Each structure stands twice: as C-alpha cells, then as structure tokens.
Amino acid sequence: MLRSLRRFLKIANSNPPAVERRADLASTIFSGNGADGTFEPVGKTKPTKKPRGRATVRGIAASAGVSIGAVSSVLNNRHVERRIAPETVEKIRAAAAGLGYLPNISAKRLRSGGKNNVVLALVTSFEAPIPLVNHFIIALRSAMAAGKFPHAEGAFSVMIEMFPAGRLHELPGLLSGDHFNAAILLNTTAEDDAFLNRSALPYPVVLVNRLIAGYAAVVEAPETGSRAAEILIRAKRRRLAVIHGSPLTQTTRARVNGFMHRGAELLGQPAHEIKSATLSESAGYDAMRAFLRRGPEIDGLYAVSDALALGAYRALKEHGLKIPQDVAVVGVGDYEISPFFDPPLTSVGVSHQALAEEASRLLLLQLGGVGAARPTVTVPLAETLRASSGHRLS
Amino acid sequence: MLRSLRRFLKIANSNPPAVERRADLASTIFSGNGADGTFEPVGKTKPTKKPRGRATVRGIAASAGVSIGAVSSVLNNRHVERRIAPETVEKIRAAAAGLGYLPNISAKRLRSGGKNNVVLALVTSFEAPIPLVNHFIIALRSAMAAGKFPHAEGAFSVMIEMFPAGRLHELPGLLSGDHFNAAILLNTTAEDDAFLNRSALPYPVVLVNRLIAGYAAVVEAPETGSRAAEILIRAKRRRLAVIHGSPLTQTTRARVNGFMHRGAELLGQPAHEIKSATLSESAGYDAMRAFLRRGPEIDGLYAVSDALALGAYRALKEHGLKIPQDVAVVGVGDYEISPFFDPPLTSVGVSHQALAEEASRLLLLQLGGVGAARPTVTVPLAETLRASSGHRLS
C-alpha cells in the first residue's frame, strides 16, 4: 500500500548547514557494509578478543592500531582536548565506519552514570488497540514528574515493548528482569495470562483488566454491562441488542455477559447479540447493517466499544432509524470524541485516564516499597448520559 | 478531578497464589523508608565506598556483611544452586529491603549482554497531540521487525522521551547521546528548533514536520492548504473560511497560508479566518459558533485539524446549516475515524502512517550507514473526497 506511495516521494539532500557545526560527526555513523570486521592485531595490544557480534571500541582500536582510550576520545569528539593527532583521528573514524560501529547504550549509561535511571516499561501486544497506550505513557510520566516516586529524582525512562499476541513469554528481558525495573502489562491473551500465572516476574508489575493471582491489577468495575442495560431500560427500551467483536476478550466478554444477564432479569426476555468481525467501525457498520436487514426490530443498543457504536450509528441512520427516538445507544466511553458524535454518545465505563492513573499509582507504590502488597484496584464506572440514550440533550 | 474518584476505589489485596511461585521475591522490592543507608563495614571488606545515591549490591553486601557475589546470587533467586545458607539469604533480603534496592538496568544489561541492543527513541513534547506517537511506535517496530536494519538482529528497544515544550535541550541524554542510539523528534517548538539548529546531536535523528539544516526530516507536502482551497472551489464554493488554532504551529501556519493565498488567487477575495483557542473539538465548536452568530455567511470551510472540523460540524448543525449543501467542509485526515463523521469528512493531507513509515525508514537508513546522507522526504498528499465537500456520497 505504501509502496505505490513511495514512488511519488521526492527525495532531496538537505542544504549544507548554515551554522558552525561539528559536521564530522556525520561520518561517525556509517557502515561500509562490505567490511566484515576481520582485522589483525597491530602492535602489542591486549589478548586479542575476536570481534564476535557488534563492533566495539575494542574492535575499532585493534583495527586502527590504537588504544581504546584514543578511540573513545575520537568518537566523542574530544580529540582536540585529548590531543589526538589528525591522522590518527582519521584512522579511527575510518575504522569505526568500516565496522559499522554503534555504541552500547548500556555501557555508556553505566559509565557516565550520574543519575541512576529507573526504567519503566509498557508492555502490550501488537494486535492491541494502541490508543490506550498513550494514556499510560502520559500517566506514568505525570506520576513520576509529580514526584510520586521519590527514589528516582526525576531520572527515569519509559520503554514500549510489544509482543505478538500469545507470545509474551518470548519477550526479551521479561523473565530475566534486565530490561526494566517495572512494567505495566496490557492486552494480554489467555495464553499470556496462563504464562503469567505460572511464572513470577522479578520486578513490580501491574496488569490491566486482568486478574491473576500474585499480581497487582487494575480492572474496570464488573457492573459495566449491567449498568448499560439499566440505562436503556430506564429509557423505556424493551427490545435490546448488544454488538460486540469476536472473539470476545476477557473484558468485552464480561460486558456482554453483564448486559445479557441484567437485561433478561429485568425484561424477562433475552437481548439480541450482534457479532462483529472485529472491533473496528467498519466491522461494526457491516454487522449492524446485516442485522437490520435480517429484520429484527430493536429500540435499544449497547456497543461494547465506541468504535462499534460509531459504525452502528451509520448503519442505523442509513436504515432510516433515528437515534435516540427509534433506537437508543449506549457505548463505553473509550473514544475521547464520543461527546461529539451525532447525537452525542451516552456511555458507561471507566475512563482510560483513570485506568492509566491507577495503574501508574500501583506501579510506583510497589516500586517505592510498601512490602509485598499487590493490590487489586477496581476503577469505578463513570456514567455519562448524553443524547444518544434519550436522557437529555447535552 | 481524579481525587474525588479515588474515594470510591475498592482496594483489596489479591488472593494468595494458586500455583507454586517464588513468593519471597516480593520482599526484594521493598523500601523501609526509615533506613537512611548508613552502615559500618563488617569484616574486612573492600575500601568501603560510601553509599551515595541509590543502593547497589555493594551497599547491600556491606550492610549485610557478605560479599557482593552472595548478594547477587540471592537477589536473583539463585541462592539454592549457589548454596547460600538460609539465614544469610534472610540477612541479605532484609538489607536489600532496608536500603530500597533497585537494580541498575544498564549494569544488568551490560553484563548479561547477549544480544546487543539498539535503543531507539521517540522524543515528543508533553503538550503535543499524542496520537501521532502511536503510529511511530508501530512503524518503528514494524520496520525493525521486517529486518530493515540487519545490524540489530531483532534486538532493540523503543523509548518514549517527553519534554516540556521549548525545553528540549534539558532532556537528559539528548546531547551526551547516552540514552539512545537514534531518535525521531516530534512536536518541537520554535525554541527547540533554534536549539537544534545550533547543536549537532551525536546520533542519527529524524525530524517530523520541521526543516532544519543538517538533519534528516520528513515533512508533509507544502500544498496541503492550497489543495483544500481548490477542492472547495471545485465544489463551487465562493465564500470560504478557515478555522485554526492559536498560536499557529509551523505546520498549521503553512496550511492556513496556503489556503488563504490560493483562495484569494482563485476567487479574488480573502477567506474568513476563524481562530480557535486550541485545536480541540470543543474549542472548534466555540469558535465556530461565535463566528456564525457574528453573521458572516460562508459556504466552504477548511479545518486545519479533524478535531476542529468535528467541533465545527456541531456548531454548523446547531445553526441549522446542512453539510455539504449549505457549507462544504474539508479537513486534513488526522483522525482515523473521519470516514465515520456524519457526513463523512473530505480530507487532504498526509497520513500519519505514511509520515511515520517514512521517518522510520530514514532513521534506519542513517543507522545502517549510507554515509552522512541526511535526506529530506516530502510525504505526498492524499486527497480523500467524501460527502462533506459535496463531491460524492461515499
């Protein structure tokens, strides 16, 4: 898809620098991909490590016939104050370029350690609804910035780790604990959860919307589905339906079940179940349209994600149905812009922000001590009545 | 806002583990915040480093009166195969807990180095429209996973760094280069750009929507504003307006200027300029409503962000105006769901995905070598005609 796009790209080298700059740095990052890294020890250097793996200062030193100190000085552009001869500088630069040198960040940080960094990770699956991740980034950064974790005086970094669904266990550093000091885990699958259940991770962890023994967790309140049913029924709707993606995740399953149970309980009849291929707007549109064409009449709809609600909106309108007069709709509030739907979407659910803030709080709590406490926090529902459910005209 | 929320949180400790797990790990992460880290050297240990800064294995060793090897063994739960006596294990655990020990990730990674990691950073300002970041995360991960950068055999990590607008220069590791091997810079302000202009960063960098001499960059095509004007005029609109946020960023300023110039050129009369307080939907709504009440009649609207377009939608509808019959609207396509607006939003702009993919490509290109090339890539416009501009009914 992008391939065809690229043919139109205009590529141009940028103009030469306008200001004085250390332009020679550019050549530091260079890989002559013909060089294979073989070299003979020049002079009486150390016991001659063979250059396995990535190039290091040692490799460059050997290749250029100088000491590693000289290499480091040159690569950090300290060669003038360290009095390295110009031709030596060139030799070293050439060697670095030839070997495709990339500095080892861990080593750099260890050495020039200064502030000792706390590394926080957000671990999520590739397949996940990523927008959630944003809230966690912001929440983590805000919590740290607000000094919620005094141990690290503002010195910390946030990493994003992603794994293919079901293969969390293959994530490097997950079990060894040498990639981060703490992690928030999002969007795991049943397989991943099983893995987590039988392993103990050697650092503080917070799970999101998963309950697994031994881990701290943040989950949405379990009544979200039943509350949605109640809202629709309060709005005098009797013929209900729920639209959801397939397969159901742990979270959406709970929403659907809660809705079905409470609906049946209050109305004495089951709600329709509309299965969408995915959680996307267009899948929701397709599923809703197919359902409407099949004939069943409904007057109340619960969408387990706002994306599905948006897709359903279009199908309903195309079918000549008015929201909320003909069909009232309730979503879950996972789109920031649901107040700007037409009509604005009523939702009952937990805000991503609250979820993220609680998760950050729990993580820093564990990091900061408070013993072996691994609390589970249920984030309460926020019920926002808007026009789509016929409650008011906001 | 969340404070009042928290009062409702139900906090409960999770149940004891169902499976065999190394529950004792929990106590490793513990901070007796009364302990101040003072201790006397026990036995004849090393020259007694004083415990400045964070606790280390050495500090724990001194505090517990054992060697650092023993400490390491215990903290990694190797105490059984390393034959550490149970009471020593306890002593060490207690010391670690008392000192609030957090392992130094850099040191761990350096030592247990295996795969040598490439560290990529996404640097963005706090104030920025974060959704963009997602695309870059995905694009970077995909590019690396697709083997676009063979040097790192899948071993890499992505960090998110954030800075307060205008204070990029204070970001730790930015100048020293000891936090990442390469970076993509997003959402910089004029101040930040000035800083970049006078500094050379010692690693590959790609700027997004900024052109600064000496840096590789990905920018959106400059004609986005003029094309928007053309689309509206093709749809027979004559009384145009543009809605934008204030202050204008480098990117939105270009859009507004292009639109104004091209509009004036083709119509002989200037377009109205509607200034919204921010780029949010509600600010767009407020600004649009105020404008409509003031009286000027328009039949074509260009919104420099889809959020503004969505806010304007509501104001237009409330004012009794039909889209596109009374007012045609063109946005920029930065919301994924703009096809599901009512009516679907026509947009002309660059896709975030294309922007992100190009940026990743440029970054890996520089990382992988290809000399000092610092290309500038202009991502071409994608023009998507939908119902909001009255072109067709898709």
Place this chain on the structure above:
DNA sequence: TTGATCTGCAAAAACGATTTAGCATCTGAT
C-alpha cells in the same frame, strides 16, 4: 648539553552487576 614544556598516545581505574573458580571449614565414612 640540560632541563622544561609540549605532543601523542597507552594503561588503568572506574561504573554496577553476574558468574566462575576456588578456598576454607565441617561432616561423615573408613
């Protein structure tokens, strides 16, 4: 010629962790 100063670099000491090799001491068997 003789110090004194400058040049250009090598060697070594960190940074904080893990792991391997090895040294005592104790236990039990002969």
Place this chain on the structure above:
DNA sequence: ATCAGATGCTAAATCGTTTTTGCAGATCAA
C-alpha cells in the same frame, strides 16, 4: 586419625564504555 565430599562463602573476571594518569619522545629555551 584421615580423607572425600559437601557446604558456604569470597575473590576475581567480565560486559563496553569514559576519564584520569602517566610515560615516552620531540621541541624549545638557556
């Protein structure tokens, strides 16, 4: 009483880098 093995730990090497110290040789002044 002695030896083999087990037990419990320490010391040292190592990861890749930066920085400090210092040592030769060249240059200069007297």
